[in-house]
Amino acid sequence: MRMSVHESPRVDTGGSPLSAERPAQEPERGPAQGLAQSFTQEPVQGLAQRPALLARRPMVILLAIASCALWGSAFAFVKLGYELFEIGSAEPAQQLLFAGMRFSFAGLMVLVATTLVRRKALIPSREELSQIGLLALAQTGFQYALFYIGLAHASGTNASLVQGTSAFIQILLATLVFRQEKMTMRKLLGSALGIIGVALVTLRGGGMTGEWSLVGEGLVLASVVAGGTASCLMRNFGKKGDPLLLTGWQFLLGGASLSVVALLLGGRIGAVSPPAIGVLAYLAALSASAFSMWSSLLKYNPVSRVAMFRFFIPLFGVLFSTLFLGEVLPHEQLILVAVALGLIATGTIVVNSES
Numbered sequence: 001m002r003m004s005v006h007e008s009p010r011v012d013t014g015g016s017p018l019s020a021e022r023p024a025q026e027p028e029r030g031p032a033q034g035l036a037q038s039f040t041q042e043p044v045q046g047l048a049q050r051p052a053l054l055a056r057r058p059m060v061i062l063l064a065i066a067s068c069a070l071w072g073s074a075f076a077f078v079k080l081g082y083e084l085f086e087i088g089s090a091e092p093a094q095q096l097l098f099a100g101m102r103f104s105f106a107g108l109m110v111l112v113a114t115t116l117v118r119r120k121a122l123i124p125s126r127e128e129l130s131q132i133g134l135l136a137l138a139q140t141g142f143q144y145a146l147f148y149i150g151l152a153h154a155s156g157t158n159a160s161l162v163q164g165t166s167a168f169i170q171i172l173l174a175t176l177v178f179r180q181e182k183m184t185m186r187k188l189l190g191s192a193l194g195i196i197g198v199a200l201v202t203l204r205g206g207g208m209t210g211e212w213s214l215v216g217e218g219l220v221l222a223s224v225v226a227g228g229t230a231s232c233l234m235r236n237f238g239k240k241g242d243p244l245l246l247t248g249w250q251f252l253l254g255g256a257s258l259s260v261v262a263l264l265l266g267g268r269i270g271a272v273s274p275p276a277i278g279v280l281a282y283l284a285a286l287s288a289s290a291f292s293m294w295s296s297l298l299k300y301n302p303v304s305r306v307a308m309f310r311f312f313i314p315l316f317g318v319l320f321s322t323l324f325l326g327e328v329l330p331h332e333q334l335i336l337v338a339v340a341l342g343l344i345a346t347g348t349i350v351v352n353s354e355s
Contacts, residue, residue, distance in 0.1 A: 064309035072316020084276035093267030100259030105284035107252030139230035140254020150219030164198030174303035193347030194311035243295035
């Protein structure tokens with residue numbers, strides 16, 4: 001073929017003529033590269049370009065169960081923190097201050113760690129500031145303020161049972177309120193199995209108390225609704241946004257707000273010791289890790305697929321309370337826990353088996 005003197009062959013780096021006309025193929029990425037991209041690069045726009053890694057069921061199961069295990073350990077370590085900081089059960093201002101410090105430090109951990117990894121500061125845009133405000137209000141503000149106040153007027157068993165419905169509440173909100181997905185018989189069946197499993201765990205000590213109050217169990221239920229609302233909001237905001245940026249800033253803003261309210265109510269931290277600081281640091285780290293993994297999963301998966309794993313939280317709570325608080329379970333109660341684990345696992349499989 002004869003070529004004009006004014007034309008020059010187009011060659012790529014390998015020297016092939018006219019190869020620039022062929023679109024460059026992106027090299028295949030392994031799981032490690034896919035996970036690294038989700039934390040080190042700019043957020044991917046839209047679900048069509050989502051990294052396959054965080055949508056794969058093995059990774060969903062791994063990260064969701066890890067998050068729930070961390071949250072389950074929080075029950076035991078919060079009790080240890082109250083003991084070490086000398087915070088009484090009838091001191092809500094001190095409890096709110098303890099929670100505010102925990103979530104403020106958690107927010108700083110997320111923001112500093114992500115900034116160091118990405119080598120770029122996480123500065124929210126004007127649109128993201130309003131999203132952060134809503135998340136901080138729903139999740140760190142309403143959820144924990146309502147929970148601590150309600151817990152002071154409710155029995156521990158009743159409060160645990162209400163908390164155990166959080167996965168079902170999140171599915172209801174995602175399907176009926178936010179219209180993010182459709183309600184199906186599989187989701188109803190899986191949720192019912194999960195609630196029965198949670199009931200077996202929380203009622204193992206002798207059953208519910210007969211007195212239910214609006215100020216007690218009612219506020220605990222309201223805190224569950226607030227937390228479910230925050231998860232659905234994170235699902236919406238995280239589709240086009242950065243879940244780590246949203247998580248870090250909402251923790252920092254919500255935790256600081258809780259701390260200010262607690263200080264205005266007279267909250268003070270008593271004894272301070274290295275073990276107490278260590279427990280507070282662990283609680284902050286578990287919140288930072290668990291919510292970062294959870295919000296990243298919500299970006300790439302339906303709420304129902306992820307929320308079902310929350311039924312495992314009471315089981316992990318029982319396990320860690322046995323390990324760290326010395327709470328010994330009789331053999332018959334261990335059997336109930338095993339049955340509950342089977343029901344919750346079955347319910348989770350039923351929901352996640354939907355195409």
